[in-house]
Amino acid sequence: MERIYLDHAATTPVDPRVVEAMLPYFTANFGNPSSIYQEGRAAKKAIEESREKVAEILGAADTREIIFTGSGSEADNLAITGVAWAYRKKGNHIITSAIEHPAVLETCKELEKHGFAVTYLPVDEYGLVAPEAVRDAITDRTILVSLMHANNEVGTIQPIAEISKIVRAKGVLLHTDAVQTAGSIPLQADELGVDLLSLSAHKFYGPKGVGVLYAKKGTRLHRLIHGGAQEGRLRAGTENVAGIVGLAKALELAAAGLEETVPRLAELRDYFINKIFSRIDHVKLNGHPTRRLPGNINVSFEFVEGESILLNLDLEGIAASSGSACTSGALEPSHVLLAMGLPHETAHGSVRFTIGKDNTKEQLDYVLGVLEETIARLRAISPLYREQRGRKEK
Amino acid sequence: MYTEAVMDHFYNPRNAGELADADGVGEAGNPVCGDIMKIYVKIEDDRIADISFQTFGCGAAIATSSILTELVKGKTVAEAEKITNRAVAEALGGLPPQKMHCSNLAADAFHKALEAYRQNRPKPAPAAE
Incomplete structure (x- = not known):
């Protein structure tokens, strides 16, 4: 059976052109970039060329603003913990939102154990943070605001540029987790007005195990990993040369393709939502109707539970994800959906489809058919659906 | 993550649906946790003559409900009553650890259905003195 992959927000397949660019750095050009002889110099050159490429695409003013990390999560950790300890004398207050990725939320929770105070801003029913709420939360102890560019579950895109004006006017640093937007929508650190920005290669057809933290010149960071002078002394450890080359190549391809992919994915997304x-019946769209990532569809099917929908889709060759507790490995459903005000049972019935560049309309039509049957089948055995119908008939 | 038996019962649930003339109905779980199981029983001659389930929940919740109905159908009430959530999970070849508490409630719902049956049953007339 042909598999239909609709979970591109989780990860993406590596583009063959990226694989090709990476391969020599596993074998022929295996040198350690810190070595002074030819093999080392070649590896170092590959890293610095990649850094230049990434700096240019992200609108960085200086290549030293690009720090390669081991993942998007590590970039988030370095941004938040790094700023927290470097600016500890200035203040101890951090502002973030209730719907951030765990890499941000749990880093903040950890800092709270060490004397930092964190404000978790609420979001509205669409998952948007109000810029005024950011302004009101800033105190003279605030050192950092960290807000994600677009949410990984519901795809809501935050007004970062607008928030930046407020944050900068108060002399506070702004970090954005752009893991979901890099390669999906145009992304320029200078236009967004952020001081720190995280991204991860495997979300845009690059390899796993490599990310970037953009840190604007003058932003001080306390390093997390000790033991070497790599990455401007901010991240010890021999560089993942092939990964870094792959990240730069993938970002280059993504940036070049944006003009074509953004409208095409948005069209497929809207087609799929309308058809659902x-x-x-009894479906709810989670997230914002328009301020939304081009490939993101997040819907709740009432009276049924998300994991059972995913199992059924998987049996029919379709890969998607859910915000139900069962799929998160926790007892609670998605913290994002709950923060947006969804009742628990509606959050349990959420399914996220994220379309990628290789998906077609024909595939989506097949998925719609399977989805319709799946929901009908599961509702037929759901006591909640029976009760709902009973109420209607009365 | 699931055994073949779980997937079989999930995809081909046995005895699913409502039982119109049930003698007892029991429910376990709640929508906040994402699992609700409802068991309907029909008792004749002190045996589980018929049984059905309705479940809102994950694959494990549906599979445990389904196999429970097979495990107790046709048994005497006294025999059937001995079923436990653990026995249901074992009959499926085991469940992932995180599913043992939240999604393995079919036996609880069944016990509640039997309790309801006992309460619904007309009381035997008191023996003449």
């Missing part, structure tokens, strides 16, 4: 609503 016309074919299945």
Whole structure:
């Protein structure tokens, strides 16, 4: 059976052109970039060329603003913990939102154990943070605001540029987790007005195990990993040369393709959402109707539970994800959906489809058919659906 | 993550649906946790003559409900009553550890259905003195 992969927000397949660019750095050009002889110099050159490429695409003023990390999560950790300890004398207050990725939320929770105070801003029903709420939360002890560019679950895109004006006017640093937006929508650190920005290669057809933290010149960071002078002394450890080359190549390809992919994915997304609503009743779209990542569809099917939907889709060759507790490995459903005000049972019934560049309309039509059958089948055995119908008939 | 038996019962659930003339109905779980199981029983001659389930929940919740109905159908009430959540999980060849508490409630719902049956049953007339 042909598999239909609709979970591109989780990870993406590596583009063959990226693989090709990476391969020599596993074998022929295996040198350690810190070595002074030819093999080392070649590896070092590959890293610095990649850094230049990334700096240019992200609108960085200086290549030293690009720090390669081992993942998007590590970039988030370095941004938040790094700023917290470097600016500890200035203040101890950090502002973030209730819907951040765990890499941000749990880093903040950890800092709270060490004397930092964190404000978790609420979001509205669409997952948006109000810029005024950011302004009101800033105190003279605030050192950092960390807000994600777009949410990984519901795809809501935050007004970062607008928030930046407020944050900068108060002399506070701004970090954005752009893991979901890099390669999906145009992304320029200078236009967004951020001081720190995280991204991860495997979200845009690059390899796993490599990310970037952009840190604007003059932003001080306390390093997390000790033991070497790599990455401007901010991240010890022999560089993942092939990974870094792959990241730069993938970002270059993504940036070059944006003009074509953004409108195409948005069209497929809207087609899919409209079809779901016309074919299945008791459905709710989670996230913002328009301020939304081009490939993101997040819907709740009432009276059924997300994991059972995913199992059924998987049996029919379809890969998607859910915000139900069962799929998070926790007892609670998605913290993002709960923060947006969804009742628990509706959050349990959420399914996220994230479309990628290789998906077609024909695939989506097949998925719609399977989805319609799946929801009908699961509702037929759901006591909640029976009760709902009973109420209607009365 | 699931055994073949779980997937079989999930995909081909046995005895799913409502039982119109049930003698007892029991429910376990709640929507906040994401699992609700409802068991319907029909008792004749002190045996589980018929049984059905309705479940809102994950694959494990559906599979445990389904296999429970097979495990107790046709048994005497006294025999059937001995079923435990653990026995249900074992009959499926085991469940992932995180599913043992939240999604393995079918036996609880069944016990509640039997309790409801006992309460619904007309009381035997008191023996003449």
